Structure formats: structure tokens, C-alpha cells
Amino acid sequence: MSGQRIAVVGGGSIGVGWAVVFNRAGIETALYEPDAERRKDVPADLERRLRRLALGGVLNEDPAVVARRTRTVESLEETVVDVTHVQECAPESLELKRELFRRLDALVAPDVPLASSSSALVASAFASELPGRQRCLVAHPSNPPYLLPVVELVPAPFTDAEVVERARTLFAAVGMSPVLVQRELEGFVFNRLQGALLREAYCLVRDGIASVDDVDRVVRDGLGRRWAAIGPFETAELNTRGGIEAHAELLGPAYARMGAERGQHDPWTPELVARVAGELHERLPPERWEERVSWRDEALIALERARKESGLFEATAAA
Ligand SMILES: NC(=O)c1ccc[n+]([C@@H]2O[C@H](COP(=O)([O-])OP(=O)(O)OC[C@H]3O[C@@H](n4cnc5c(N)ncnc54)[C@H](O)[C@@H]3O)[C@@H](O)[C@H]2O)c1
Structure with missing residues (x-):
């Protein structure tokens, strides 16, 4: 430097x-x-x-x-x-x-x-x-x-x-x-992803499905903890035996219905899923799936230990 x-x-x-x-x-x-x-x-x-x-x-x-x-x-x-x-x-x-x-x-x-x-x-x-x-x-x-x-x-x-x-x-x-980011687009990637989550969070509160605190808890104590170690594509890959293609087959229709309910029609076509899987598997070859699942758990354990040692998070949860 x-x-x-x-x-x-x-x-x-x-x-x-x-x-x-x-x-x-x-x-x-x-x-x-x-x-x-x-x-x-x-x-x-x-x-x-x-x-x-x-x-x-x-x-x-x-x-x-x-x-x-x-x-x-x-x-x-x-x-x-x-x-x-x-x-x-x-x-x-x-x-x-x-x-x-x-x-x-x-x-x-x-x-x-x-x-x-x-x-x-x-x-x-x-x-x-x-x-x-x-x-x-x-x-x-x-x-x-x-x-x-x-x-x-x-x-x-x-x-x-x-x-x-x-x-x-x-x-x-x-x-x-x-x-x-390959081309100029409002919100880039970070705020597009954040916006998708926030839009749904507002809808869930508006429709009386969950309280504000419960939405924050689902992210803070669930999705967010996992995302501190791996991203959403890797989550789909590791959460389903058979990887992200099996995940898309199993859950794709439900996610498409949820999108349609909000006026968004962007189904995960077989071509798109194959493309995502292809890119993902360059970094995470399917034959190393078990090894990567173990690594994810080790990573979550390390994060949990850091949370406990800091003593900060129990106080936040109670506040
Ligand atoms: N705050 C965030 O979470 C965040 C995250 C990512 C990017 N950004 C972006 O970073 C940029 C700065 O945001 P921020 O949160 O630090 O804002 P801020 O208001 O905290 O700071 C802006 C600073 O710029 C100074 N300033 C005013 N006119 C200026 C000028 N003509 N030339 C130079 N400095 C001038 C202000 O006095 C102020 O101190 C914005 O474009 C914002 O969108 C913000």
C-alpha cells in the first residue's frame, strides 16, 4: 500500500x-x-x-x-x-x-x-x-x-x-x-436485497401476521445468524439434500406463489436454476456438500461462542 x-x-x-x-x-x-x-x-x-x-x-x-x-x-x-x-x-x-x-x-x-x-x-x-x-x-x-x-x-x-x-x-x-455490479441499477445489489426483505416485513406487519419485534427476531435470531456465515444461495444449497436444484424443485412453486401474492412474477425457471447451480458449484462442488455443511455448523458455533463471550447479546435480547 x-x-x-x-x-x-x-x-x-x-x-x-x-x-x-x-x-x-x-x-x-x-x-x-x-x-x-x-x-x-x-x-x-x-x-x-x-x-x-x-x-x-x-x-x-x-x-x-x-x-x-x-x-x-x-x-x-x-x-x-x-x-x-x-x-x-x-x-x-x-x-x-x-x-x-x-x-x-x-x-x-x-x-x-x-x-x-x-x-x-x-x-x-x-x-x-x-x-x-x-x-x-x-x-x-x-x-x-x-x-x-x-x-x-x-x-x-x-x-x-x-x-x-x-x-x-x-x-x-x-x-x-x-x-x-455489472451495470448501473437503482439500489445496486445490497439495497435491492435489503429492500426485498423490508418490503415483505412491512406487508407482514400491515396484515397483522407478525409484530415488529417478531419480524426483527426472525431475522436477528434466524435468517441473519445464518447469513453471518453464508449467503442465500449457499443456504439453499446446504439446506436440502440434492443441493440448490432439489431446493428449487421442492420449494420453487411455494416461493412463486408468495411472489404472485405480492404482484411479483419472477419464477425460477429450470434454465435460471441451472445457471445459478452451475456458478455455485464452481465454488462449492456437490461432492464436498457434507464437508461444507459441517463447516457451516462450525462457523455458527464460532459465532455463537463469540456472542456468548461478548455478553452483549443477552442484554440486547432482553432490552
Ligand atoms: N449512512 C449510511 O448508512 C450510508 C451507507 C452507505 C453509503 N452512504 C452514502 O455516503 C454518503 C455520505 O453519507 P453519510 O451518512 O456519511 O452522511 P452525513 O450527513 O453523515 O455526512 C455528510 C458530510 O458531508 C459534509 N458535506 C456537506 N456538503 C459537502 C460538500 N459540498 N463537500 C464535501 N462534504 C460536504 C457534511 O458537512 C457532512 O459532514 C452519501 O452519499 C450516502 O448516501 C451512507
Whole structure:
């Protein structure tokens, strides 16, 4: 990571979160925050977050030393001097991002990637008119990025493949889990999946099927615990003898009925199931199914042990 120098533009929840990620990996960061009050708070906020990581045993350096790798600055011009990557973390407003990217494109050396943390706005919406639009993309984190490592890389049709690759290499090197979203789409992947669950959760509460607390419990004490180890496709694979194809045959019609009930008709056709199974089996060959089921249980045991040792979760459940 030597030679990397990051500009973080905007010092709110996500900006400081990114500073933790980069500083923890040993990278110097210049952070621009226009609001003077907030700017004063940034160093303490950054150090507080790092201290919490150290207390939890997931930071091996002195938090104060790590925090000193961020320089908080009050001008955008000063922030971007000699940087190798810009991570924009300003509020989610189209006008604001348009203007900010216009300024960034004019200020930053032409080969430096300009990445936006935007949750919903796509680079086509705020960068398409820029002379340097080929170095613009979205790199959408979850919150906080230093604990949830996935980052969605969403190139616009005009983004250079080489810029995407450089961003992917950087994020992987600082311990993130980059996912390339193949084309611009509202909500990307993270919020599409989250939205599907949340839409159904609202319907279940509206229709008096479950209380708000019960919906949260089903996810917190059920689905979510499993998803802390494996994703939904792998769950389908491991939950049914015969794997995901048997799962689709057995449960596909019921899921199709549930979708139709909500006005959604996207049946899992045999071709689609075969394609999903084919991709999944490249990583998880069916002959290693038993071994992987045992691994899943070991992983859930390790997570259960960590929950117990922390003493945090019983308190949350009781609260
Ligand atoms: N909060 C989340 O859960 C989350 C998750 C993923 C992505 N995001 C995205 O990250 C971005 C930042 O979100 P946040 O939650 O940190 O917001 P926030 O409101 O906490 O922080 C935004 C910061 O940007 C500063 N700012 C205002 N105008 C600016 C400008 N012109 N240039 C630079 N900075 C400016 C504000 O003073 C503020 O400190 C948004 O695009 C948001 O959609 C947020």
C-alpha cells in the first residue's frame, strides 16, 4: 500500500468510516469537511471509533497513532494534492454531487479514480458531462465500512475498466470485499436485497401476521445468524439434500406463489436454476456438500461462542 494517499471528501458517518479503513491499513488520508463545527469533531470521532476497535481486539496498533494518519482539512484544493484515490462521502444530493464532481474533475490529476460512496445515485447521473468521466464510479460501502467489508463497485457505461480494476485492487488490499455490479441499477445489489426483505416485513406487519419485534427476531435470531456465515444461495444449497436444484424443485412453486401474492412474477425457471447451480458449484462442488455443511455448523458455533463471550447479546435480547 506504499505510495497510496487517499482524499476523503465529507467527514460524516461514512467519511470517518472510510478514514478508519484506510488508516487501519497504514494509509495516509486527507479528509475535507466544509462544516467548521463538524470538522472540529472529526479527529475525536475517528479516534473514538479506532479505540472501540482496539478494545474489541480487532486493531493491533495504538488508536492514537492510527488516527494521526488522517489530516483534517478545510479546503477541497488542499485535500486532493498528490492523492492516488478520491473517496467522496458528501450528502446524497444529486445537485451537490454534480457540483462536487465537477470541481474534483477539474482539480485532481487526470489518472486518479474519483469514487462516490453514494447509496443510490449512479455516476451517470452526476458525472456524464465531465471531461474526466472515464475515471468516475460509485464505490458504495455499508455502514460502518470497517466492520462490514463489502463495497459495491458500480461503473457507469463510460467508466474505464482499468479504473474499476485499480479501485478493486485498492479496496481488496485494505481488507474490503469488493463486488463488481455489472451495470448501473437503482439500489445496486445490497439495497435491492435489503429492500426485498423490508418490503415483505412491512406487508407482514400491515396484515397483522407478525409484530415488529417478531419480524426483527426472525431475522436477528434466524435468517441473519445464518447469513453471518453464508449467503442465500449457499443456504439453499446446504439446506436440502440434492443441493440448490432439489431446493428449487421442492420449494420453487411455494416461493412463486408468495411472489404472485405480492404482484411479483419472477419464477425460477429450470434454465435460471441451472445457471445459478452451475456458478455455485464452481465454488462449492456437490461432492464436498457434507464437508461444507459441517463447516457451516462450525462457523455458527464460532459465532455463537463469540456472542456468548461478548455478553452483549443477552442484554440486547432482553432490552
Ligand atoms: N449512512 C449510511 O448508512 C450510508 C451507507 C452507505 C453509503 N452512504 C452514502 O455516503 C454518503 C455520505 O453519507 P453519510 O451518512 O456519511 O452522511 P452525513 O450527513 O453523515 O455526512 C455528510 C458530510 O458531508 C459534509 N458535506 C456537506 N456538503 C459537502 C460538500 N459540498 N463537500 C464535501 N462534504 C460536504 C457534511 O458537512 C457532512 O459532514 C452519501 O452519499 C450516502 O448516501 C451512507
